[in-house]
Amino acid sequence: MKLTENEYGALAKRRSPDTKLYKTIPGAFVIGGLICCTGQLLLNLYSSAGLDKTAAGTLTSVTLVALSALLTGFGLYDKIAKHAGAGTLVPITGFANAVVSPALEFKTEGYVLGVGAKIFLIAGPVIVYGLAASALYGIILFITQAV
Amino acid sequence: MSSYLKNGTVTTDTLPSIVSYGTAVGRMEGDGPLGSCFDYVSEDSCFGENTWEKAESRLQQHAFEQALLRGSIAESDISFVFAGDLLNQCTGSAYSMRNNGLRFIGLYGACSTMAESLAMAAMFIDNGIGEYCAALTSSHFCSAERQFRFPETYGGQRPPTAQWTATASGCAIIGDHSAPPYIRSVTVGTIIDMGIKDANNMGAAMAPAAYDTLRTHFSNTGTCPDDYDLILTGDLGSVGSEILRDLFLQDGISLGERYNDCGLLIFDREKQDVHAGGSGCGCSASVLCGHILGRIRSGELKNVLFAATGALMSPTLVQQGESIPGISHAVHISAESV
Numbered sequence: 001m002k003l004t005e006n007e008y009g010a011l012a013k014r015r016s017p018d019t020k021l022y023k024t025i026p027g028a029f030v031i032g033g034l035i036c037c038t039g040q041l042l043l044n045l046y047s048s049a050g051l052d053k054t055a056a057g058t059l060t061s062v063t064l065v066a067l068s069a070l071l072t073g074f075g076l077y078d079k080i081a082k083h084a085g086a087g088t089l090v091p092i093t094g095f096a097n098a099v100v101s102p103a104l105e106f107k108t109e110g111y112v113l114g115v116g117a118k119i120f121l122i123a124g125p126v127i128v129y130g131l132a133a134s135a136l137y138g139i140i141l142f143i144t145q146a147v
Numbered sequence: 148m149s150s151y152l153k154n155g156t157v158t159t160d161t162l163p164s165i166v167s168y169g170t171a172v173g174r175m176e177g178d179g180p181l182g183s184c185f186d187y188v189s190e191d192s193c194f195g196e197n198t199w200e201k202a203e204s205r206l207q208q209h210a211f212e213q214a215l216l217r218g219s220i221a222e223s224d225i226s227f228v229f230a231g232d233l234l235n236q237c238t239g240s241a242y243s244m245r246n247n248g249l250r251f252i253g254l255y256g257a258c259s260t261m262a263e264s265l266a267m268a269a270m271f272i273d274n275g276i277g278e279y280c281a282a283l284t285s286s287h288f289c290s291a292e293r294q295f296r297f298p299e300t301y302g303g304q305r306p307p308t309a310q311w312t313a314t315a316s317g318c319a320i321i322g323d324h325s326a327p328p329y330i331r332s333v334t335v336g337t338i339i340d341m342g343i344k345d346a347n348n349m350g351a352a353m354a355p356a357a358y359d360t361l362r363t364h365f366s367n368t369g370t371c372p373d374d375y376d377l378i379l380t381g382d383l384g385s386v387g388s389e390i391l392r393d394l395f396l397q398d399g400i401s402l403g404e405r406y407n408d409c410g411l412l413i414f415d416r417e418k419q420d421v422h423a424g425g426s427g428c429g430c431s432a433s434v435l436c437g438h439i440l441g442r443i444r445s446g447e448l449k450n451v452l453f454a455a456t457g458a459l460m461s462p463t464l465v466q467q468g469e470s471i472p473g474i475s476h477a478v479h480i481s482a483e484s485v
Binding site: 002015016018024073077081085088089100101105121 | 199293300302355420
């Protein structure tokens with residue numbers, strides 16, 4: 001090869017098409033927005049049924065998670081996600097998909113070493129750093145309240 | 148007896164023939180532009196099995212059986228099987244061959260394995276080792292996805308440079324018969340790493356290896372691209388193919404119409420959602436065995452230079468920040484004996 005790694009890297013970059021942002025961003029906005037609207041609709045529904053704010057919110061999350069798990073099981077969530085990207089990744093439904101899909105995939109390796117060990121394969125970092133951040137927040141809150 | 152020219156190029160003496168070949172693919176490949184070329188198309192992506200790994204082994208068995216059937220060759224007449232796939236420890240091939248009692252040589256060259264196994268089988272036959280040797284590889288989209296990327300139902304997006312692992316298998320049986328297609332020479336490649344770290348851009352990682360092997364082959368054999376009807380890489384996809392053309396253009400050589408890539412042939416990139424094209428050990432194997440060998444046998448194609456390419460990475464090494472080494476082996480397959 002006559003080219004250096006840097007020169008080759010530049011050639012490869014030139015020949016590698018970029019993500020079509022004009023398609024992916026509106027897709028993420030519309031589908032992500034629809035998921036949020038569904039959440040709002042559920043919240044209003046549960047509130048109008050007489051539930052208090054906390055219970056209605058919790059039940060909304062639970063319903064969205066259940067719906068996402070169901071769609072993942074039917075192999076539909078990933079088809080929607082193909083067009084939605086962050087629109088399906090960021091809402092709570094994305095988290096449910098990230099947990100349910102390895103659970104389904106690794107069932108063939110058994111319930112302990114397959115489902116049990118690999119269920120948080122994708123969602124694991126969110127849980128680890130989410131818990132770490134909340135602990136840190138707790139410590140900061142404790143110190144600022146004590147002062 | 149085979150002669151070693153230099154720098155990895157070996158020419159055959161007795162002109163080993165590809166006496167038979169067979170292919171098996173999944174539904175998506177069957178729906179692709181080469182669908183009618185394949186011997187066995189399964190509507191069931193599980194191939195009647197309950198795990199993706201077993202499905203891949205079954206797929207490989209189908210290709211092997213089709214090759215035996217086409218050549219009216221008894222399984223017991225196969226002296227050695229050179230087989231490979233993408234799965235850890237080469238289990239797709241090992242489990243497909245575990246019950247037939249054949250002499251088994253497992254190979255791993257990632258997506259270059261078909262050229263590797265073809266070269267090995269040809270050199271064995273050329274040197275009088277065995278009556279028939281089978282060169283056999285496979286890949287399955289679902290078994291590859293769960294090993295290299297994400298679970299099948301995970302909602303992720305693929306970048307435009309990503310390639311789609313073909314659910315496909317191809318088998319070529321090499322023997323000492325005086326009928327085309329003949330294997331005239333092979334060039335074993337070296338590992339080339341130009342620092343590409345993006346596992347979603349395998350074409351860019353492998354193109355330099357294809358360039359190096361092809362250039363070495365031309366130089367060692369005193370040939371040029373014009374001497375071949377078809378130069379077929381597998382599987383650089385759209386990105387890698389364009390880069391390969393660019394690299395040759397820098398040498399003042401235009402590959403032109405005679406150049407194609409198995410990853411571009413197996414799927415319709417406009418209609419099928421495969422981004423930069425197909426990949427996987429089975430992609431080049433099924434395209435070669437399903438679409439090319441028959442055309443060499445009939446004389447439609449005289450000289451084909453088949454250069455399968457492989458990205459020799461693992462998810463672990465990529466996560467550790469390592470770049471992706473590529474390899475390519477070239478096999479000159481010809482309808483002519485001189």
